Amino acid sequence: MFTGEYRYKIDVKKRLALPSKFRKELGAKVVITKGITKCLVVYTKNGWEEMLGKLGGLPITEPEARGFARVILAGAMEVGLDKLGRILIPDYLKKYADFKKEVVICGLNKELEIWDAKKWDEYITKQDEKMNKGEKKN
């Protein structure tokens, strides 16, 4: 079970350390793919299998269904953790999520999400305010 918010930097070689707390649970390989709100999602091997199961047998002749499969499958990349627990972020995913240098990794129970730090800050501030909007300003 993954929880919490962690800040890391992507280095010049596009490497990103995953929180050391999570490494045992993540295993040697993970699957990274596109998430909603232009962030990335990291699945464990098992988590990914489950995800694939939901895709199920798609009718290959349907452009609509095929389009969906394209986004999910072509977006996904299996990446190995190096000896120090880092993964490589493929270019196209880095671009998709608009990563600058600093990112936020957050635990979401079964999976992780990776956000560009600035985007996360803005997003979470907004969410915090929404949650507290009934409260008086002080």
Place this chain on the structure above:
Amino acid sequence: MFTGEYRYKIDVKKRLALPSKFRKELGAKVVITKGITKCLVVYTKNGWEEMLGKLGGLPITEPEARGFARVILAGAMEVGLDKLGRILIPDYLKKYADFKKEVVICGLNKELEIWDAKKWDEYITKQDEKMNKGEKKN
């Protein structure tokens, strides 16, 4: 299992490298044919057999289905990988998919698709936006 998005160039001799990750799984020969949305599809030997099975399941008396089968079958070509993992793209397929120099190869579980890079970018950007459309603008 094929996943991810890779960019390659077709050289002057119409050769195209397939992602090195995939070569073991692809084997020495693959089948390349026309796909939906003016892209090309690459099957492994086994994948192609399966595909043939599915085509056989279609009602051959239906002009629609028969047309589909014609395009796929008449479009198909068995091509071998050279020592460096490259295949030759036949002229008529190159024309069909409107390849300029740069193409995108994407993994779709059992098969690969090859797109002209520019076309892919436009397509996938649109799909990405669709996936994120629930998001509020600010």
Place this chain on the structure above:
DNA sequence: GATAATTGTGGATAACTGTGGGAAAAGTAA
């Protein structure tokens, strides 16, 4: 609080692979 262990970050080196080009072989046309 001091020492030891862990971990985030950056580099260096070695291996791999994308891409281009050349030579040999095979096909074509005169």
Place this chain on the structure above:
DNA sequence: TTACTTTTCCCACAGTTATCCACAATTATC
């Protein structure tokens, strides 16, 4: 045949990626 184009096979090189290691800063332990 000869001259010329096209295809096939092989290799070279540059740029990228993988692997290993170092250092500093943080965290844990006693």
